[in-house]
Structure formats: structure tokens, C-alpha cells
Amino acid sequence: MATRPDFLEFFAGGGMARVGLAGMFDCAFANDIDPMKCDAYRANAPGHEIAQGDIWNLRPADIPAASLAWASFPCQDLSLAGGRRGLNAPRSGAFWGFWNLIEGMGIEKKGEKAPKTIVIENVAGLLSSHGGRDLQTLITTMADAGYRVGAMLIDAALFSPQSRQRLFIIAHKGKLPPGLVSDQPDDTFHPPALRAAVAALPDQTHMAWVWWRLPHPPRRNADLVSLLDRNPPESAWRSDADAKHLLSQMAPLHRQRVEAALANPNWNAGAVYRRIRIENGKRIQRAEIRYDGLAGCLRTPAGGSSKQLLIVTENGRIRLRAVLAREAARLMGLPETYVLPKAETNALKVMGDGVSVPVVRWLGENLLAPLAGAKGAKAAA
Numbered sequence: 560m561a562t563r564p565d566f567l568e569f570f571a572g573g574g575m576a577r578v579g580l581a582g583m584f585d586c587a588f589a590n591d592i593d594p595m596k597c598d599a600y601r602a603n604a605p606g607h608e609i610a611q612g613d614i615w616n617l618r619p620a621d622i623p624a625a626s627l628a629w630a631s632f633p634c635q636d637l638s639l640a641g642g643r644r645g646l647n648a649p650r651s652g653a654f655w656g657f658w659n660l661i662e663g664m665g666i667e668k669k670g671e672k673a674p675k676t677i678v679i680e681n682v683a684g685l686l687s688s689h690g691g692r693d694l695q696t697l698i699t700t701m702a703d704a705g706y707r708v709g710a711m712l713i714d715a716a717l718f719s720p721q722s723r724q725r726l727f728i729i730a731h732k733g734k735l736p737p738g739l740v741s742d743q744p745d746d747t748f749h750p751p752a753l754r755a756a757v758a759a760l761p762d763q764t765h766m767a768w769v770w771w772r773l774p775h776p777p778r779r780n781a782d783l784v785s786l787l788d789r790n791p792p793e794s795a796w797r798s799d800a801d802a803k804h805l806l807s808q809m810a811p812l813h814r815q816r817v818e819a820a821l822a823n824p825n826w827n828a829g830a831v832y833r834r835i836r837i838e839n840g841k842r843i844q845r846a847e848i849r850y851d852g853l854a855g856c857l858r859t860p861a862g863g864s865s866k867q868l869l870i871v872t873e874n875g876r877i878r879l880r881a882v883l884a885r886e887a888a889r890l891m892g893l894p895e896t897y898v899l900p901k902a903e904t905n906a907l908k909v910m911g912d913g914v915s916v917p918v919v920r921w922l923g924e925n926l927l928a929p930l931a932g933a934k935g936a937k938a939a940a
């Protein structure tokens with residue numbers, strides 16, 4: 560049996576990096592601080608332990624050698640919603656706990672123990688937090704440690720029907736196999752905001768930069784309605800008064816979209832988000848609906864407005880409900896066999912914090928496994 564390279568899963572949450580890398584990498588070590596997430600992880604990786612606790616309490620000696628380290632570190636201080644206190648704020652600052660370990664592993668066994676490849680995943684807000692300085696610090700830190708570094712902005716919607724754009728920073732130390740690097744950016748994965756951030760890197764760091772080459776996936780073949788339950792539990796439905804209230808929060812364009820759906824007797828569903836808009840100088844709570852076959856970005860349910868809602872229309876009736884955790888799991892690209900936490904809110908929390916599984920798989924097959932010299936990996940042609 561061919562042996563697979565090992566990987567380390569930091570900030571492991573519900574283990575979606577592990578699911579995406581299955582068959583390409585074996586997970587040699589996982590860590591997360593949240594007991595509920597660790598339970599979710601264990602339920603999906605029977606026989607494999609996850610080290611539960613603060614990453615700052617781990618020592619390099621606790622971590623086994625591996626080819627790859629994956630770190631989806633907390634995003635709260637980098638996203639607009641979190642106030643953007645940045646890479647040195649308590650939550651997103653956990654990155655430095657991770658980096659301490661990588662540095663420490665580099666000292667052990669003459670550097671042989673440190674992972675050759677590192678993946679950092681976070682929100683697109685990392686591109687601009689603190690005017691781009693957080694990203695510069697992060698890339699410079701890895702470049703100074705001898706890694707070549709590149710990043711891609713990948714929207715999960717390329718693979719599954721959820722609009723979820725995330726930044727993937729991939730660093731590699733050592734020889735780069737042929738075919739994995741391009742001499743110029745790609746419009747799909749390196750949009751203008753990323754190119755501008757790269758252009759602003761200090762000269763020294765710029766020398767370590769690489770434009771990773773990733774093939775474009777085939778056209779997505781599922782849309783939102785194909786993943787929804789037609790007969791959810793009766794308790795999932797909100798009251799007619801709630802539905803009416805939500806409709807009252809819609810601007811005329813969005814109301815018209817619902818009216819058009821209602822005119823068709825067939826079952827249909829649109830995804831709704833509530834957000835604050837400034838109109839005529841006033842902050843107004845708006846509900847916005849989309850019928851483009853996509854859900855909006857799933858978030859961790861911190862309050863009522865962060866839930867992905869659905870307006871369902873059929874035979875002249877309008878009904879309102881939130882996306883169910885199982886539907887959210889499908890939107891994250893997880894298989895039906897993925898074991899969800901029993902409490903719906905916990906399950907939605909695990910999903911909202913997760914990394915899109917098909918994106919991880921695509922990166923694994925086309926970049927990470929080839930970088931690890933793994934057999935059967937598809938290198939970009």
C-alpha cells in the first residue's frame with residue numbers, strides 16, 4: 560500500500576481540511592481550543608485524537624514531523640464584522656501561537672521536522688486589514704523563514720452553491736516541482752485586490768513571492784435549491800408574521816424578485832440576508848434576496864441576523880425558514896455521512912466556521928500533493 564504524506568491540522572474545528580485532504584494526506588496531529596468543535600472532530604475521525612486546548616500551550620516537541628501544516632486561524636479580528644483589530648488582537652493573534660510552533664519545529668532535528676508546506680486560510684479581509692500591513696507581516700514572516708509564498712482568493716461558489724470567498728496563502732520551502740508556478744497572475748484566483756496587495760509587498764519579501772498555478776475546476780453542477788430539503792421539520796418554519804416582517808424590510812427591487820417567484824406555482828427558494836444599509840443618511844435594516852442559485856456566505860450564528868434565511872414560494876404561498884445544519888453541511892461540500900453536533904446551533908457554528916471541502920480537495924490534488932511529491936497527485940499541466 561502506498562504511504563501518504565502526513566499533515567498537521569491546526570485550528571481544526573470540525574475537521575473540514577481533513578475531509579478535503581482525505582486520500583492524499585494522513586492527519587498526524589490536530590488541535591482546537593473549543594470543546595464542542597473537538598467533539599465534532601472526534602465524531603468524524605473515530606480512532607484519531609485531537610489535542611484539545613490553546614495553541615499557545617503546545618510545544619514543538621508535542622508535534623510530529625509532517626509534510627504539510629494547515630492553519631485556518633480565527634478571522635474575527637480581520638473581518639469587517641469583528642472591528643478589524645488585526646493580527647495582534649487576541650483571537651486572530653493565535654496565528655503567532657501557530658508560528659511559534661513552526662519556528663520551534665524548524666530548530667529541532669536540524670530543520671527536518673518543520674513542514675515543507677504551510678497553508679493559511681482566512682477571510683478576504685486579511686488583504687486589507689490595517690491597510691494591508693497584516694498581510695505583509697504574515698508573508699514577510701514566512702519569507703524570512705525561507706519559504707516561497709503565494710496566495711489565492713478562491714470562491715467556494717466555483718465548486719458548490721455558496722458564495723464564500725477565502726484567502727489561501729500557501730508557503731513552500733525547498734525545490735518547486737515543475738508546472739506548479741506561473742510567471743503571471745491568473746484572473747480567477749488572483750483578482751485585482753490580491754495583485755494590489757502583492758505589489759505593495761516590501762522588495763525583499765517580493766523576491767519570495769510565487770504565483771501558484773491552479774487549474775480551473777469544471778463548471779459547478781449543483782445549485783442552492785438542489786441541496787435543500789423540500790420537507791423540513793414543521794418546527795423549522797417561521798411564522799407568517801415573521802415572513803411578512805422580513806418582506807417589509809426589502810427594498811422594491813428585492814420585493815419584485817419575490818413577487819416574480821410567487822407568480823410561478825412551482826416550488827422555489829431564494830436566499831435572504833439581513834444587513835444594515837445606509838439610505839438617505841440613515842441606518843436601515845434591509846433584507847436582500849438572491850435567486851442566482853447560490854447561498855450567501857454561511858457565518859457562525861452569533862445573532863439572529865447572521866443566519867442564512869430562505870424564502871420558499873409554492874402555489875401562491877410564501878414561507879420563511881433558516882438553512883438547516885444538514886443543508887449547510889452540503890453547502891460546505893461535506894458528505895451526508897458527516898456527523899453533525901446534535902444541537903442545531905452548534906452544528907451551524909461548526910459549518911459557519913469551516914473551510915469549503917471541495918476547495919481544500921482541489922488545492923490538495925492540484926498543488927499540495929504535488930508539492931509533497933505524493934504519488935497519484937495531479938500536477939497542473
Ligand SMILES: C[S@@+](CC[C@H](N)C(=O)[O-])C[C@H]1O[C@@H](n2cnc3c(N)ncnc32)[C@H](O)[C@@H]1O
Nearest residue numbers: 570571572573575591592593613614631913914
Ligand atoms: C476558522 S475556524 C477553523 C475551522 C476549521 N478549518 C474547519 O474547517 O472546521 C478557527 C478555529 O480556531 C479555533 N481556535 C481559536 N483560537 C484558538 C486557540 N488559541 N488555540 C487553538 N484553537 C483556537 C476555534 O475554536 C475555531 O474552531
